Amino acid sequence: MTQTTKDGGAVVWSGSWVAERLGVGIEGDARLPELLGLALRRNPKRAHLLVSTVLGKHVPQRPSVVRDAGYGLGVRVRELLTPAEAARATVLGYAETATGLGHCVADGLGGAPYLHSTRRPVEGVAPAGGFEESHSHATSHLLLPEDPHLLAGDGPLVLVDDEFSTGNTVLNTVRALHGRFPRERYVIVALVDMRGPEHRRALAEAADEIGARLDLVTLASGTVRLPASVLARGRALVEAHEERAAGAGAVGTRPEEQPAPGKAAHTPVRIDLRWPARLPDGGRHGFTPAHRAELDAALPAMADALTAALHGARRVLVLGTEELMYTPLRLALALEESADGSREVRYSTTTRSPVLAVDDPGYAIRTRLVFPAHDDPADGPGERYAYNVAGAGFDAVVAVVDSAGDSAALHARDGLLARLAGHTGRVVLAVVPSYVPPRPVSYLPPRTVPDAGRTAAGAPHRTPERAPMLPDPLRGPDFSSYAPEEVGWLLQDLSDADLEAPTEEREEAVQSGGAHYAESLPVEYQPSARYQELFADALEASAARIARAVGTVTETVLAERTPRPVLVSLARAGTPVGVLMRRWALHRHGLDLPHYAVSIVRGRGIDANALRWLAAHHDPADVVFVDGWTGKGAITRELADALSAFPGFDPGIAVLADPGGCVRTYGTREDFLIPSACLNSTVSGLISRTVLRPDLVGPHDFHGAKFYRDLAGSDVSGRFLDTVAARFDEVADSVAAEVKELLAAPDREPTWEGWAAVERISEEYGIHDVNLVKPGVGETTRVLLRRVPWKVLARRGAGSDLAHVRLLAEQRGVPVEEVDGLPYTCVGLIHPRYTRGATGADGRAVDAR
Structure with missing residues (x-):
């Protein structure tokens, strides 16, 4: 089998060597020979290896080709899903080979949240799951999302692997995750589908078994032709060829037979990429749209740093390491795009997969470099490999590792850097900080408890004690009359506590300094029938006005703050507004935004434990605080002061109405009736105002609130939301015009006129x-x-x-x-x-x- 070059010449297919000797072949789509070659490996379960030419793992390839393959698959997934489904999708890639591919699929899907499995345990991060890969040489996969809810959404889960050969690994994953986080749809993505008939039937049976839809998206499909004796014949062929290669001293077959490490001129050059703080190095713990935007912004400067270190090298390889595939791919792509044709850039990554190297044009793995694992003990000891690098004529190699792999083994005489130096004129080392999620107690000072030991001075030795893990948010109908997806309350339920006091008693206690207003609750004042009629009339009269303000503030947030915000309303006045903003984003853009409600108390600050929970589950840069309106701006100032101790959070509040001129993100600055202000709990999900009292709220508790279940007969929370949301479409054009004018305004900074x-x-x-x-x-x-x-x-x-x-x-x-x-x-x-x-x-x- 041959391939044809652009000028009409013929090249040998990189699977012909194996096909001729073992009778292994591939049949199917005409594009398969462009996408796959064949190699052999020592593996008792599968002798052959399908070697992708567009994955960027074993075969150095132009980074744009690698990126486009995955990105194009993501676009096809996006076209397969409805807009609402695409907006709620999460992508899961498989380690190690598909970590970068999965990233690219997520990019093509519109920047979906991404997570890849990993074989590297991370101290302090509890697995959210795991699975085995039956045919692999290294089987255990861990799922270590920073946000444990990343896999718990109801949107489609997109599973990405480099090839779909039997489908067993993917189906095992689907069954395991579906048992914990059931959903209606899964999409399986691979570069090639090489299943046999029995495995194709298994996919349909699995869909029936779990009661969900399973779709498959690939670049090409076919089957692998395997003779009955392929395992034994393959093993014998590998052994015979390794013996001949050892006798001939073939390059890279064993570490001791490779060229000596490079001379002083080839000593690796370390460069500082100035990697942004808090930006993950990949998807091991999750990668969000905000992370992508931050990486996009930082890449030009990183490419400039690499270009300067390359000293005019014309033919350059950017080499990633094992699971670290996406970051080096993006660096290689930035180099390729900035070269203007003056530089030839290729990209590949090292691997733990042992494959036979045969220097023949009909074989996919022509050379290999062997070196010790350099991120031990995370990955375990043993050999690692870089294929098709030796003898490829690269003027320079940029080795990209994470800081966990920047070890003594990396710099050893037989380490990766030395092996590379023997085959190129220049080695550049770029180290990316290994991202580790912040510990759940990162925003709390450690408490100490007596320890059995004593210090040298004889005083009791005290060791840090971790705060208990915070609970998940409260949700309706158990807490509040809102639907569970509308808002999660980062509060504790104090419904059984006796907190109400007559209004005059509360006022006297507060003004005398004997109590804080947040230590008790007013008796819920239930309005008369006349007043309820007034509320209904006001709601009908102002619904379109409110809808326009909701649309304006939401569109402003999406345009200026973050494309996928995490809405955090200030309970309770901000909560109906947060729900409406979430509804606007879902209705107009198909964005299913997270929304939480937290407590902030004048004179006491915002709930620090709620911030700690948010930081552990979301990127603080995505958090947008929401309130109903501004008065004189006291809460605006309170929030800004409180957040000074919590880096990463933006203190700018988004409000529906800003008559006080206190914020720059608002729906309107008119002071008009917002019907949700007319009532208390009965328009706010039946939730009281928040409570902060030392005997009820401990140092590791959320602030509290009550759920007035007994007032359900008077509840108009849903009526308020539905009435306003019903006007979204009619105000859409005016919102677009207002937002355009607002974003073009030269100065929207707060005036503090109020x-x-x-x-x-x-x-x-x-x-x-x-x-x-x-x-x-x-x-x-x-x-x-x-x-x-x-x-x-x-x-x-x-x-x-x-x-x-x-x-x-x-x-x-x-x-x-x-x-x-x-x-x-x-x-x-x-x-x-x-x-x-x-x-x-x-x-x-x-x-x-």
């Missing part, structure tokens, strides 16, 4: 405490529902946006004073000189003054 107004009002009305001035419709509403108000200031001429405020004020016996020059629609005032005795129209105490 804070200045609050200070002025505080002094003008003799309050002298900005915490008792609550600006904006939302804050004024909360004052009337939860505090003991003194009066309400209303902008003169304010219309329907204040109907509910006027009604609440009437029911509470609170005067409404119309004023000019108010930057907000209204402001609620709490008088600091609170006295008991006076009551309002509903019998509640009010300020006697």
Whole structure:
């Protein structure tokens, strides 16, 4: 069998040597000889090896060819899935050969989250699963995702291997994962499908067995023709050829028979790639769209550093190491793209797979370099191999290793670097930091406990004690009336605790300094039938306005912050907004965004344990904090101060309405009625405001909240969400125009106009405490529902946006004073000189003054 070159010449197929001697051959698609060669190896289960020419493992290849093969498969998967499915897909690649291929498939799928299996255990990272590869020389695969929920989504799981020969490994993986994380669809991706009829039937049977759809995407398909005696004949042929090669001193057959290490001129040159901090070196623990964007941004500078170190070398090999395939591929691709034809770049990686080398054009593995494993004990001792490097005429080789492999064995006289130096004029070493996920307690100071031993001075020796693992988020219907996928609450359930106190008692305790407002809860004020009618009318009237603001803030986040944000709403006012933003992203873009709710308490900061959980499960750079509106910006400042101790998180809040001019990511800066501010728990999933009290919340607990199950008959949380979401399509065009204008605005930085107004009002009305001035419709509403108000200031001429405020004020016996020059629609005032005795129209105490 031959292949034809572009100029019409014939070249020998790189599988003909094996085919002629053992009768092994491949049959099927005409493209197979371009994609595969054949080699032999010592393996009692399978003598032959299908050697891919586009994988970048055994055969040095142009990096663009390797990338395009995987990327094109990813595009085909994306076309196979619906947009919503593609947005929720996760890609899983197999170690070691398919780690880079899986990355490229994920890229072609639109930047899907990616994880590859690994044979390297990592201290402190518990496996989320594992499986065996029956035909391989090294069988144990571990799954070590940093985010344990990476494999638990309901979107399609895309499994990527270099070849689909029997399908047993993939099917075993599907069965194991489906038992823990069932889903409706799996897509199997490989460069080639070489299964026999019995294995094709097995795939269909497996789909029926688990009740899920199994699709297959490959570049080409066929079968391998194997004579009955192939194992014995293959073993004899390997032994005979190794004996002849040893006698002739063939290059690279054994370590002692290879050329001596290079001279001083060939001493490896180490370069600093300036690899970004916190950027994973690959997909061993997961690789997110944000990681891809960060790598894309850093690659040009890395390519420049490599180019400078190559000193004009024209023919260059970038050599990855075992599972580290994607990073060296991207480096090689950057070199290839920056060369403008002046440099010939090839890419391949080392492997643990022992293959016979035969210097014949009809054989896929013509030379091999043998060297000791250099990341022992992670991978275990033994030999490792680099194929088709010796004698290939490379002017320079760039060896890319991770820091775990930058060991003494790598630099030894018989190590990889020395072997490379014997076959090229220049060796460049680029070391990428081995990414290890932050420990779950990374944001908590270690506690210490007495140890049995003593220090040299006789004092008790104290050793660090790990904080207990934090629980998974609470979800409906067990906690809140929201659907479980809408929001996960990083809170503890305090529903059985007696936390409510009369409003006047709470106000007196807070103002006297005897208690913090977050140590108790107000009695949930249930509005009258008249007020509920007002809420319904306001919702219908403002639904499109709110939908437009939801769309604007969501599109701004996607355009400016991160393409796949993790929404973290500030409970509880921010939570309905976070749910609506999530719905917009899903409806308009097919993005199934994670959404959590956390507690932040004025004067106490944000829940540090919730941040610790988020950092352990997501990239902090993807976290976008969400709130309903800004008043004077107190919570905005509180969040910024709290996050100064937690690097990686962006303190910029995204809000639906920013009348105070406190943030740069907002849906609108108008101060209007957001109906979710009209009610308490009954529009917020039946969840109370958050609680932080030392006797209930320990140092390793989430803040708490209550779930008011008994109020289910009054719950309008779903009604609010559905009414607003139903208007998404009608406002889409106006949202697009607003976002375009917003992104083009020369300056959206906070003006803090609201804070200045609050200070002025505080002094003008003799309050002298900005915490008792609550600006904006939302804050004024909360004052009337939860505090003991003194009066309400209303902008003169304010219309329907204040109907509910006027009604609440009437029911509470609170005067409404119309004023000019108010930057907000209204402001609620709490008088600091609170006295008991006076009551309002509903019998509640009010300020006697």
